[in-house]
Each structure stands twice: as structure tokens, then as C-alpha cells.
Amino acid sequence: MSVLRKINAQLEDMAPADRQIGRFILDHPDQMLKLSSAALAAETGRSQSSVVKFSQKLGFAGYQELKLAVSKAKAQEWHAPPGMIHGSIEVGDGYLTILQKLISSKMLAMQQTLAVNGEQEIERALTALNDARRIHMAGVGASSLVARDFSYKLMKLGRNVLHDSDSHVQMANASTLNAADVLFAFSYSGASIETLRIAELARERGATVVAVTGLNGVPLTQVANIRLYTAADEERVRSSSITARDAQLMLTDLLFILLIQRQPDANDYVHNSETAVSVLKAR
Amino acid sequence: MSVLRKINAQLEDMAPADRQIGRFILDHPDQMLKLSSAALAAETGRSQSSVVKFSQKLGFAGYQELKLAVSKAKAQEWHAPPGMIHGSIEVGDGYLTILQKLISSKMLAMQQTLAVNGEQEIERALTALNDARRIHMAGVGASSLVARDFSYKLMKLGRNVLHDSDSHVQMANASTLNAADVLFAFSYSGASIETLRIAELARERGATVVAVTGLNGVPLTQVANIRLYTAADEERVRSSSITARDAQLMLTDLLFILLIQRQPDANDYVHNSETAVSVLKAR
DNA sequence: AAAAAGTCGGAATAAAAAATTCCGAAAGAT
DNA sequence: ATCTTTCGGAATTTTTTATTCCGACTTTTT
Numbered sequence: 361m362s363v364l365r366k367i368n369a370q371l372e373d374m375a376p377a378d379r380q381i382g383r384f385i386l387d388h389p390d391q392m393l394k395l396s397s398a399a400l401a402a403e404t405g406r407s408q409s410s411v412v413k414f415s416q417k418l419g420f421a422g423y424q425e426l427k428l429a430v431s432k433a434k435a436q437e438w439h440a441p442p443g444m445i446h447g448s449i450e451v452g453d454g455y456l457t458i459l460q461k462l463i464s465s466k467m468l469a470m471q472q473t474l475a476v477n478g479e480q481e482i483e484r485a486l487t488a489l490n491d492a493r494r495i496h497m498a499g500v501g502a503s504s505l506v507a508r509d510f511s512y513k514l515m516k517l518g519r520n521v522l523h524d525s526d527s528h529v530q531m532a533n534a535s536t537l538n539a540a541d542v543l544f545a546f547s548y549s550g551a552s553i554e555t556l557r558i559a560e561l562a563r564e565r566g567a568t569v570v571a572v573t574g575l576n577g578v579p580l581t582q583v584a585n586i587r588l589y590t591a592a593d594e595e596r597v598r599s600s601s602i603t604a605r606d607a608q609l610m611l612t613d614l615l616f617i618l619l620i621q622r623q624p625d626a627n628d629y630v631h632n633s634e635t636a637v638s639v640l641k642a643r
Numbered sequence: 644m645s646v647l648r649k650i651n652a653q654l655e656d657m658a659p660a661d662r663q664i665g666r667f668i669l670d671h672p673d674q675m676l677k678l679s680s681a682a683l684a685a686e687t688g689r690s691q692s693s694v695v696k697f698s699q700k701l702g703f704a705g706y707q708e709l710k711l712a713v714s715k716a717k718a719q720e721w722h723a724p725p726g727m728i729h730g731s732i733e734v735g736d737g738y739l740t741i742l743q744k745l746i747s748s749k750m751l752a753m754q755q756t757l758a759v760n761g762e763q764e765i766e767r768a769l770t771a772l773n774d775a776r777r778i779h780m781a782g783v784g785a786s787s788l789v790a791r792d793f794s795y796k797l798m799k800l801g802r803n804v805l806h807d808s809d810s811h812v813q814m815a816n817a818s819t820l821n822a823a824d825v826l827f828a829f830s831y832s833g834a835s836i837e838t839l840r841i842a843e844l845a846r847e848r849g850a851t852v853v854a855v856t857g858l859n860g861v862p863l864t865q866v867a868n869i870r871l872y873t874a875a876d877e878e879r880v881r882s883s884s885i886t887a888r889d890a891q892l893m894l895t896d897l898l899f900i901l902l903i904q905r906q907p908d909a910n911d912y913v914h915n916s917e918t919a920v921s922v923l924k925a926r
Numbered sequence: 927a928a929a930a931a932g933t934c935g936g937a938a939t940a941a942a943a944a945a946t947t948c949c950g951a952a953a954g955a956t
Numbered sequence: 957a958t959c960t961t962t963c964g965g966a967a968t969t970t971t972t973t974a975t976t977c978c979g980a981c982t983t984t985t986t
Binding site for chain 1 (some may be wrong): 676707711742750884900904
């Protein structure tokens, strides 16, 4: 239990002097960290020895130890807020609240995304990816960025990847696919017209279609051979596109890592690519 | 930034005595918390005064303050929710292990990124963003995707944003900046030549330069007016670019949300933009 | 109700720790 | 090779912490 909680719990049963000192620490923990025992005594109108005794009654060797404990407690409080704060981000929220809500939304999106996809389906996607002659990526808007991010990563592994942010170019590329190829179609709603049409075309041409959609990804999921789902916490963060994107990235990152595991020479590829890029660094 | 990171970063440039003291603190932070300056001196074979001077060189008033900072840093580090698996992803790891390692790396990157940026610096970036006549984004490679993602979001709020993935175009755009404009420069290494040159040009032209770099973002940070840091957990996940990107997105998402809070009509803008896009949906 | 026992809390003091000063040695610059 | 700067420890001063001691007040016991 954190010291602050401990002090708070015992506050009622303390002698007046101790209670006064305890209250001050609870009210101004940050200030207390900067004060010496004598200064704290002056601040509370008590004696320096009382401050030391207060520390010892709490089980510490002395005032210094108490300070360390308070510092630790404050830091932990900052990081592990008393239970994650739920609910959507509101206009009146303070900086810290927003921060906590944002991070907890992101975590939830990632965890749920991992939870909704079974290992078999991931495995199937992975095999398709690994065996593909060419990998084609489709996606518009924010999903296009995820597609591109994934493309870059796969290229680092020496894979044959095609992606363009222009949906007409994507469509043109899709018309060249065949049974040896894989199309990754990203659309959180599952209803983006361009992505849908591209997926349909790819399917007609015999390519394996992997759909990455939100939980209700109809109609895109109906076109797909392999279905992967992303869970975004739309209620929490105002613009849901944030967590939808995080969920998509969680999934593509996972596929990337798993693909590395399957490819013995992956490290060489990644290393070479990094060496090449480092030529473009200053210093 | 946590003291431990700070010590680690400066360790190389320290004088022998300081390096020895610093190394001991990095190696045994918990033990150090129980030691007095003299005891730490004895432990490292150095003098007590050197320990105090070491503390002061790091910017603290004295050894006591350093101890408080270390205690705080340790507490923050000790964030790991139960069930998190540490260590880098290895070849032999099973599906579940990889999953857990990946997610914990991502969480850590996000949390540390929030931890290293003070509210004031975020506030400054926000004000610059809010008051900017035009917002220009620079970044190459993976950072370019982050820049683009951020651009899209800001555009949804009706902001004047410029971004192109081609660095020559970015440079040309930068040449049109003036004191009323803001340049966001993304580079995890802080050393990408193109981004650096663009930032220099923007700075010369009087624009406010916001640098978003990793913890050691030199030389880009030296050009910047406002410095934001991203913490990636490079050791854990093979390709560090994953967590570096997550950290950058964490930061841009935070800025976006905070900007929404400041803009009363933000909801209208977002709503209109979503309505417009929904025309492109099937169903 | 009075004495005894115990608690509380501050002043004074002792002990410890921290911070500063000073100076010689080593490294670097000119 | 000489000058300057930096480094780092010994010694000293200052500050902070911990202990002791004692009077005032409370509670218990007889």
C-alpha cells in the first residue's frame, strides 16, 4: 500500500501533532518532498522531533525514508492511476485525465484486437503472406497509411509488395493479380467503395483476399477468404479513427513479427535495409 | 526524462569519477537509495564530495534531490501490469509469448513517451499549433506516415496543413514559411538529412520549429524551438521502428485531442468531414 | 479521589549527513 | 614547454536528522 494511503487510513487514530503533520503531507506531498524535517515542522507549527517521530511511527527508519516513500508513491500514482479512467474524453477534462483516457483507450483497442482474432486465422493469413508471389495492399484514407506502413515493413524483408495511395492505381494493380497473389484489404467500416471493388476484382481473379475490418466488416468480409478483425473503442476517444488505426497497426505489426520468425534470413534483410538508410543520416 | 535515462545518456561524456558513480547508480539504483553520499562514495571508491558534485552536475541541488529523483524514476519504471512478459522477442518464442511481448512493448513505449514530455512543452507545442497560420509537416520514411496521419487529423479540424511524402516538395514548401507558420519535424533519430535541412530552412525563415525525436534527437533538437520526445523500446521488439512509430502516434494523437478541446467548433468540423466521407461507403 | 503509569510533544543535544572550500594533480590548450 | 582548465579528494563548515530528556497532560488503578 502506498504511504499516502497508509497515512490517510491511520490519520484518525493519530495524536494531534501527528495528525497535523500527516494532513500536511497528504495535502501537499510535492511540497513536502522539498522540505527538511525542520522546515516541515515549521510549516505545520510542530517541532522537528515530532516530524521524525511521525516517520518512525509509520515504520520508517527516519524522515529521509519517509520522503523516499512519498516520492515513490507520487510517481506510482502518476503512472498507475487508481483504476484506469473510463468514459469518453469530455470537454472539461484536465490534461492528466485526457492522457489517461487516451492511453487506456489505446491499450484496450490493442488487447481486444488480439482477443478477437483466433490463432488459426492469424496463422492462415501468415501462410498466405509467406507463400505469396506478390502482396497487394488496398485501403483509402487512414487505412491507406496502415497499408503503407505494412508495405514498408514487408519490403524490408525482401517481399514483393505493391501499394499506392491512389485508389485508381490500386484498382489497376489489382487487375494484374492472380492465384499466386494475396490482397490485403484494409477498411475499418468494411464498406469503403474503392476498397470493396478492388477486393471483388482480386477475388474474381483468383487471388487470396485478406480483409482487415472492424467487428462489423460487412460487406468486405463477405468477399474475403481470410478475415481479420480490429477492435476500436469508438465510444471513448472522440475521433474513433485513432483507436481503429491503432488496432490495425497492432495486427499488421503482429503479422510482421510472426513473419520474421518464419523467415530465417530476416535479420540480414532488416540489417541491410537499415545500413542503406543510415547513409542518409547526418553525424 | 527519467534521471536514469539522463545518466545513461550522459555517461559517455562524463569524467572518470562521475562515470563510475553514474554506473553504480544505473546498476544498483535500489541499493543507492539506501546509501548516504559517503556510503555511496565508499561503495564506488570515490570521495563523498564527488558524489555531491555528481548530483549537482545533473542539475540537482544536491545528493538528496538526486535520490528523490531516482526513487521517482524507479517507481515509474515499475509500471508493468501483472502478466507482462519482458525481454526481446526471440526466435523460439511461441505465439502467445510474442503477442504479450509485442503488446507490452507498445504499452511501454506509449507510457514512457507520455512520461518524458512535460506538460509545459506539450502546452507550448499546442499553442504554436493553435495559433499557426499554416502548419507544415516534415518527415521521411516511417516518420512520413506519422506526419501524414497527423496532417489528416488536423485537416479534419479545418487547419491549414501542408504535407507531401516527397522531401523535395517538403523543402520547396518550407521555403515559403514565415514567422506565422509552424513546422513539425518528425525524425526518430533526429539525424535524417532531409528533415534536418528542412527544419534549418524553416528556422531561418522565422517559423516555429517543433521537433519530434527520440530521446537523443541531436542534431534536429538543436534547430528546434520546441522539443518533443518519443520513447521507443528498441531492445524489446526486433524492428524498433514499430515502437518508435507508436510513440510518435501517441504524441500526435495527444496533441490532436488537446487541440479539439481548445477548439469549440471542433465537433462540427469532424462531423462534417465524416458525413462527407460516408458518401463513399457502400450499404 | 489520589497515586501510579503511561502518553504526548517540544527543547536541547548529539550524531550524521550533506555541501562547500581549498588545493594538488592531471589533462588539454597555446 | 608553459599556461590554463578541469578533475577530484581531504578537510571544513553547514545543514539536517535522530535521540535524549523532561514537563504537561491523560488514563488507569486502587
